[in-house]
Amino acid sequence: MTKKHDINIIMGDFNAKVGKEETTNVTGKFGLGDRNERENRLVQFCQEEEFIIGNTYYKLSERRLYTWKSPQDGMRNIIRNQIDYILINKRFKSSMIRAKTLPGADVPSDHNLLLATIRSRLTSRKTKQKKSHIDIQKLENDYIRNDFQNKLNELLTSCNTGENPIEWWNNTADKIRILTTNTLGTRINVAKEKWMNDEILNLMNERRKYRNINIDEYKRRNKEIRDKIRDARNQWMGKQCEDIERLEKLHDSFNLHRKLKEICNLRRYNTINTLYDTNDKVITDENEKRNIWVQYVHELFKDDSRDWSDSTTNNSSSIKQQHRSCNNQAIKTAARELRVTNNSSSIKQQHRSCNNQAIKTAARELRVTNNSSSIKQQHRSCNNQAIKTAARELRVTNFIKKFFLVLVESFSTCEYFILQQIILNNNNQNQVSETRESDCVENFS
Structure with a gap:
């Protein structure tokens, strides 16, 4: 491929x-x-x-x-x-x-x-520089693992926690990085197989020196490498089997299947979305695919092994009775709801009629108040006019009295009597006018 x-x-x-x-x-x-x-x-x-x-x-x-x-x-x-x-x-x-x-x-x-x-666009592939990785496989050795744990504990206990947390973390991370590189070392050649170790890789590098130079030494190195590979593979496989047994005892099915897939190097194949009809013809239409699935499920769950004739009749009669009872209950509930709706509609109509009557009475009261206010305004205007006329006539009478006092001193007694008659006539006319005005005011009120 x-x-x-x-x-x-x-x-x-x-x-x-x-x-x-x-x-x-x-x-x-x-x-x-x-x-x-x-x-x-x-x-x-x-x-x-x-x-x-x-x-x-x-x-x-x-x-x-x-x-x-x-x-x-x-x-x-x-x-x-x-x-x-x-x-x-x-x-x-x-x-x-x-x-x-x-x-x-x-x-x-x-x-x-x-x-x-x-037409394709070709681009140059950039070669990545090989990065050095920490050799974690050395921790499988008990002596190296215990030594690394002791050194790491001493380093963490000796660190001063009174500093700034960020500075303390940066200093601690640098010290841990230096400790791991000095104790475990780094490796550039990363093995493709998980069971490959550094010893086998070093033997391969030494074997490469004798290629086309010393054939006997090359063959001897090659045989030694094959024996090392066989032992390393068996050892790695035995460890994986122990892990599988441990997961099985713990009933951890998820990690168990994942471990099996990692060991067997299983990959998921592409699923085929092709459907065929009864004549082995490929179906491409979505509606036809849906119909084929419906037909398949119907045939899958179809059971003709038992005779359901008697049981179906009994079940059908009981179902009919239940259906009737359900229908009766439904009719009752519908009638009850209908009565409730009728009551609510009549209440709404009464409420509307009450509102109309209240509106009519409010309008009537409003018209009465408007009429009374207009009558009061007219009455006030009439009173103002009567007061003005009375004041005008009072001013005239006062002027006439002052005028007669002056004339009394200047005229004779006969003239005085003549003038007195004139004054009496004027007073009578004033009284008649006042009585008329009072009658008009009383009739208007």
């Missing part, structure tokens, strides 16, 4: 007709003709290996789609099919720009030339 970042292209004559039906992430809807049985195997392969059929994703005329012409093809009997395809991995689907056939190419074959344009 190639790597994931490589472009994988498979092309040739597959003798399979894909057709115009679209399959998600496999085929497009611009194929030619109808599907056949071999198409199922091709689609299944593409789904498992994550490939797409590139020359079915481009809308072209039928002349640019067919790849094979039958010997019986003619003007009246056209037999042309699309059986040659170009497969490309799904990751580089966008790299294929177009794909078409060249029926006019001078090729001594009954197949047409299939041409595809692929």
Whole structure:
């Protein structure tokens, strides 16, 4: 198998007709003709290996789609099919720009030339520098592990905790890092296999020196390495089996299965989303897939081994009775709710009528208050006018009295009597006018 970042292209004559039906992430809807049985195997392969059929994703005329012409093809009997395809991995689907056939190419074959344009962007791979890692495998040795624990405890007890917490942590981390590098050391060559140790890697480096120089020494080193590898593998496998037994005693199924997958190097394969009907025909429509699943579940849980005739009749009668009782209860509850709704509607109507009457009485009172206020204003205006006229007449009488006092001194007695008669007549007229004004005021009030 190639790597994931490589472009994988498979092309040739597959003798399979894909057709115009679209399959998600496999085929497009611009194929030619109808599907056949071999198409199922091709689609299944593409789904498992994550490939797409590139020359079915481009809308072209039928002349640019067919790849094979039958010997019986003619003007009246056209037999042309699309059986040659170009497969490309799904990751580089966008790299294929177009794909078409060249029926006019001078090729001594009954197949047409299939041409595809692929444009990819190549980038230079950056080589990463190998980082040195702490050799943790040395802790498996009891002597080294105990020595490292004692040194680490002494270092932690000797650290002063009175400093700033951040400074204390930075100083402690630096001291722990120096202690681990001095005690355990570092390693650059990281083994691909988990059971590989430094002793075997050092022997491999020494064996490389004798290649094509001393064949006998090379063979002897190689035999020694193979024996070391066998012992290291058996020792590692025995330790893994002990861990599996311990997890089984603890009933830890999750970590147990994870451990088994790590040992056996199991990987999850791609699931196939292809469904077939009773005639072994691939189903691509979503509604048809849903119907197939419904039919499958119905047949799976169907049980015809027992005769349910008697039990079904009894059950049906009891169900009917329960249904009737439920219906009666439902009718009663519905009638009760209907009465409640009728009562609520009548209460609403009464409330509305009461509100209307209250509104009418309030309007009537408002009109009465408006009338009384207007009458008061008119009464006030009439009183003001009567007061003004009375004041005017009083001023006139006072003026006349002053005038008569002056005349009494100047005129004779006869004239005095004449003037006195005139004054009496004037007083009578004033009394008559005052009585008339009082009568008008009383009639108005």
